[in-house]
Amino acid sequence: MEPRISIITLGVQDLDASFAFYSKLGFPSSRKPEDGIIFFKTGGVCLALYPLQALAEDVSPDFKVEKTGFSGVTLAHNTRSKQEVDAVLILAEKAGGKIEKQAQDVFWGGYSGYFSDPDGYLWEVAYGDCWEFNDDGSLVID
DSSP: OOSOOOEEEEEESOHHHHHHHHHHTTOOOSOOGGGSOEEEOOSSSEEEEEEHHHHHHHHOTTOOOOOOSOOSOOEEEEESSHHHHHHHHHHHHHTTOEEEEEEEEOTTSOEEEEEEOTTOOEEEEEEOTTOOBOTTSOBOOO
């Protein structure tokens, strides 16, 4: 298997609300909620939104939807400056997200904060002065 992630799909309770939230953050898509699934174009990986119950049923008819608390998974948006971290967190809050952790200097030497989307999925917004970016906005990883 080639080490690659092509699509990250978030199971959502309300496709219309989640579509509106991510659209307000600037995620581009040619799809609409009435299509039943949303694909957002991002740098490097596609972000998809799909109804939670339908996603669970796609895995298996016996798969139970039991979403409670912290799942142990976060998504990350890396920025090119500290100021951009603050701007993205403000944008997320204005779009309907919840600030879970205000941006601050962190133990690994960077600057980051967290927001959650309408379904509680956690996003870290982070800056590190040692990061470099590819043309598509993805991180250069050595």
